[in-house]
Amino acid sequence: MARYIATRIVYMAITLFIIASVTFFLMKLMPGTPLSSADRLSESQQQIVLEQYGLDKPVPLQYVDYMLGLVQGNLGISFQFDNREVTEILGNRIGPSLQLGIQALFIGSILGALLGLVAAIFHNGILDFGSTLLAVIGTSIPSFIFAGLLQYFLGVQWQLFPVATWGTFAHTIMPTIALLIFPMAICARFMRTEMLEVLNKDYITTARAKGVGWTAVIFKHGLRNALIPLITILGPLAVSLLTGTLVIEQIFAVPGIGEQFVTAVTTNDYPMIMGTTLFFSFLFVLIILIIDILYGIIDPRIRLDGGK
Amino acid sequence: MSNETILDVKNLSVSFKTPNGEVQAVRDVSFSVGKGETLAIVGESGSGKSVTTKALMGLLPAPKGYIKNGNILYGNEDFAKLSDKQMTKYRGKDFAMIFQDPMTSLNPTMKVGTQVMEGLRMHRGMNKEEAKKEAVRLLELVRIPDAEARMNQYPHQFSGGMRQRVVIAIALACDPKVLIADEPTTALDVTIQAQILDIMKDIQEEFETSIIFITHDLGVVANVADRVAVMYAGKIVEIGSVDELFYNPKHPYTWGLLGSMPTVDQREEELFAIPGTPPDLLHPPKGDAFAPRNRYALKIDYEEQPPMFQVSDTHYAATWLLHENSPDVQPPASVQQRIDEMNGKWEAGK
Numbered sequence: 332m333a334r335y336i337a338t339r340i341v342y343m344a345i346t347l348f349i350i351a352s353v354t355f356f357l358m359k360l361m362p363g364t365p366l367s368s369a370d371r372l373s374e375s376q377q378q379i380v381l382e383q384y385g386l387d388k389p390v391p392l393q394y395v396d397y398m399l400g401l402v403q404g405n406l407g408i409s410f411q412f413d414n415r416e417v418t419e420i421l422g423n424r425i426g427p428s429l430q431l432g433i434q435a436l437f438i439g440s441i442l443g444a445l446l447g448l449v450a451a452i453f454h455n456g457i458l459d460f461g462s463t464l465l466a467v468i469g470t471s472i473p474s475f476i477f478a479g480l481l482q483y484f485l486g487v488q489w490q491l492f493p494v495a496t497w498g499t500f501a502h503t504i505m506p507t508i509a510l511l512i513f514p515m516a517i518c519a520r521f522m523r524t525e526m527l528e529v530l531n532k533d534y535i536t537t538a539r540a541k542g543v544g545w546t547a548v549i550f551k552h553g554l555r556n557a558l559i560p561l562i563t564i565l566g567p568l569a570v571s572l573l574t575g576t577l578v579i580e581q582i583f584a585v586p587g588i589g590e591q592f593v594t595a596v597t598t599n600d601y602p603m604i605m606g607t608t609l610f611f612s613f614l615f616v617l618i619i620l621i622i623d624i625l626y627g628i629i630d631p632r633i634r635l636d637g638g639k
Numbered sequence: 640m641s642n643e644t645i646l647d648v649k650n651l652s653v654s655f656k657t658p659n660g661e662v663q664a665v666r667d668v669s670f671s672v673g674k675g676e677t678l679a680i681v682g683e684s685g686s687g688k689s690v691t692t693k694a695l696m697g698l699l700p701a702p703k704g705y706i707k708n709g710n711i712l713y714g715n716e717d718f719a720k721l722s723d724k725q726m727t728k729y730r731g732k733d734f735a736m737i738f739q740d741p742m743t744s745l746n747p748t749m750k751v752g753t754q755v756m757e758g759l760r761m762h763r764g765m766n767k768e769e770a771k772k773e774a775v776r777l778l779e780l781v782r783i784p785d786a787e788a789r790m791n792q793y794p795h796q797f798s799g800g801m802r803q804r805v806v807i808a809i810a811l812a813c814d815p816k817v818l819i820a821d822e823p824t825t826a827l828d829v830t831i832q833a834q835i836l837d838i839m840k841d842i843q844e845e846f847e848t849s850i851i852f853i854t855h856d857l858g859v860v861a862n863v864a865d866r867v868a869v870m871y872a873g874k875i876v877e878i879g880s881v882d883e884l885f886y887n888p889k890h891p892y893t894w895g896l897l898g899s900m901p902t903v904d905q906r907e908e909e910l911f912a913i914p915g916t917p918p919d920l921l922h923p924p925k926g927d928a929f930a931p932r933n934r935y936a937l938k939i940d941y942e943e944q945p946p947m948f949q950v951s952d953t954h955y956a957a958t959w960l961l962h963e964n965s966p967d968v969q970p971p972a973s974v975q976q977r978i979d980e981m982n983g984k985w986e987a988g989k
Contacts, residue, residue, distance in 0.1 A: 533743040539698055540738075541758045541809060542731030545723065555748045631793040632747060 332627075339623070343616045350612045351605070355397060358604055359390050365410045365599045384410065397605070406609070407602030411594065417606035421588065425610075427497055428580065428587035431506050432572045439511030440518045440565060444558070447522025451557075452549060454527060462519055469516025478509040478582045495584040506583045510576065514568045521564055525557040532556070559630050566622045570615050645849050646672040646695075646817055651709035651719070653687070653694045656702070662920050664690040666873040667709070672817065675847040679864035679881075681854060681896065685917055687873040688853045692819045694719075695851070696736055697726035713817075732762040735810035739822040741802035745794040751805055752790030758812040777808040781838055800831035807838060814846060821853045836863055857900045861885060861981075866953070869893050872918050872928035879954030886982055888970065889948075889956035891933045898974040911973065927959070935960060935968050 365386070366377050381387045385396060400407060406417035443466075450462035485505060486494035492504050529535065530553055538552045539545075577589030588607065595603035626633050653665035665687040672678050680688045693699050694706055697718060711718035713733065718726065738744040746754060755774040759765045765773060771790070778786035781804040794802055803823060810818055820839065824832040840863065843850055852863055860867055861881060868878040869892065877890040888894055895913035915932035918924050927933070930940035939945075939959050948961035960968050969975065 533738060533740060534746040536698060537736075537738060537744045537754075537806065537809070538746065538757070540696055540730055540736040541812075542727045542729070542761055543757065544727050552746050552749070556746070559748075630748060631750075632795045 354608045406606040410600045417602045424588040427585050434507045435510035439514035443515040443518025444522045446519035450523040451526035466516040466519045469512045475578050481505045529553045529557045569618045643674045644671045645674050647712040649710040652707040654707045655704045672849045677850040677864045679852045679860040679867045682870035686870040731758045732813045734817045735815035737820040737823045740826045762813040781808045817849045819851045877956040883954040890958045891935050892929045894970045894974045
């Protein structure tokens with residue numbers, strides 16, 4: 332297991348290196364420079380600024396400089412905010428985004444799995460219909476609509492939670508609900524389909540032939556097998572949540588990383604763009620690793636050690 | 640084998656609800672199984688043999704499949720009338736089942752030992768330690784080497800033959816009175832088949848278990864069965880002892896089955912096949928379902944279903960050919976020759 336994880340970490344580093352390289356050159360292909368909107372500066376002043384940030388060097392050299400800094404854990408200095416380190420800006424912004432993402436993913440997937448399970452057990456019944464309806468609504472209506480509705484009803488009309496901004500745990504509740512509806516709906520649909528399929532498998536009949544009651548069959552023999560495919564979609568869901576917080580962060584005025592990212596792109600704040608991209612990439616490969624480890628725990632057929 | 644009847648199936652009919660209507664998978668089937676006896680049910684795919692056994696176990700896929708009519712008498716109970724919940728008491732305890740495909744009939748995410756222990760703890764009220772000991776004993780009984788270590792492994796670490804042994808061990812866990820084996824050797828290669836059959840025979844001798852053996856392999860039938868029931872289109876068309884069925888078959892369908900059985904010293908180039916296809920059980924024919932494929936069919940075969948004619952105390956066949964007014968028809972020469980050959984080999988083997 333330890334060896335497996337060590338190998339995977341090496342692969343992660345390689346993946347991140349490739350992502351960093353590709354992003355770097357793609358970013359340089361974007362139109363404009365960090366000084367595009369700085370018309371007030373004279374040409375010699377602009378030259379000084381470019382030199383200060385090393386932007387006067389040829390692109391390959393800039394690349395080498397950046398990569399050398401990266402290896403030392405230095406993400407550079409943001410162009411927008413004078414002399415503030417990218418790592419520091421990210422560090423200040425990650426908290427709210429991560430909290431919202433994790434809360435939404437955790438609660439959403441568990442609720443979704445339960446919902447799907449209920450739908451499968453009462454297959455073709457009213458509860459199945461209700462859960463399917465909920466899932467369709469959840470996947471087809473975008474989260475900002477829910478965000479608006481939540482703000483209006485829970486925030487303004489009933490005054491249960493603060494309408495926006497950041498601070499206490501109560502502030503996180505509405506954005507979390509808005510965010511978790513989509514993963515919940517996806518998980519519910521997946522769980523229902525998987526469970527129904529699993530319940531038709533031969534080993535379920537074997538268990539029934541042993542005299543195991545229907546409920547015990549579902550929880551002891553069905554659930555674990557139905558969970559395996561569900562874990563697969565948790566990865567992409569997690570990533571979509573982390574990046575997708577952008578809109579929700581804007582609506583609820585959450586000082587998160589998503590908002591920061593967009594500003595960075597529009598102002599050609601190269602170090603910020605690189606830093607945010609790398610951070611998201613890192614999260615993504617980390618989540619994939621965690622999911623692979625989870626796989627090994629749930630499904631004995633997947634041997635992480637390799638060989639027998 | 641004693642004469643004590645352990646299971647008595649009377650006029651069992653099983654149907655499936657489909658969008659197109661009712662499919663009558665099993666139609667008015669009656670048979671009984673004695674203590675320690677092996678009854679083989681043979682027939683082609685779709686003849687209703689598997690559905691019959693599913694009905695016995697109460698494992699018809701609800702709500703589509705249901706017992707339409709008839710009784711399944713075991714002791715003082717009629718399984719046909721019991722609810723799913725009431726059946727769990729008997730399932731795995733009095734009635735156990737071995738399935739066709741060992742590759743899919745074990746839970747891939749549960750340790751083999753746990754799967755064997757499940758029944759023991761449920762029906763025999765054993766604690767974990769006792770169940771563990773008993774499970775190891777069961778795995779040894781079905782000749783799994785190194786049973787204790789194997790307990791902690793998962794099904795994917797077993798070969799097909801080994802998995803089928805595990806399935807048998809699970810079935811034997813609570814000393815069932817009736818063991819239903821639904822084509823237990825079909826998915827295995829021939830050498831493993833023989834081993835599995837041996838294990839089943841030994842177990843039967845030791846525990847006097849009654850076995851219902853579903854198969855379409857007549858070679859296996861000759862090897863394991865005391866009595867044989869031939870099913871066609873949801874009905875039993877002929878039933879009798881192995882000797883009666885193999886050496887004195889009366890139903891043209893049985894003739895066809897025997898004729899289409901390949902033998903080692905086959906002279907003919909081509910293997911005999913019964914022409915045509917089985918009828919659609921969504922609209923079962925009025926008369927004998929086999930009539931359109933039967934070159935000996937009489938006019939009455941198309942109009943009225945033949946009753947079970949008695950040939951001997953134990954031998955019955957549903958064909959109008961046995962009626963006193965019907966013409967005297969003998970099995971075709973090729974089948975008769977086959978029967979004689981088998982007879983000779985049988986005698987020589989004795």
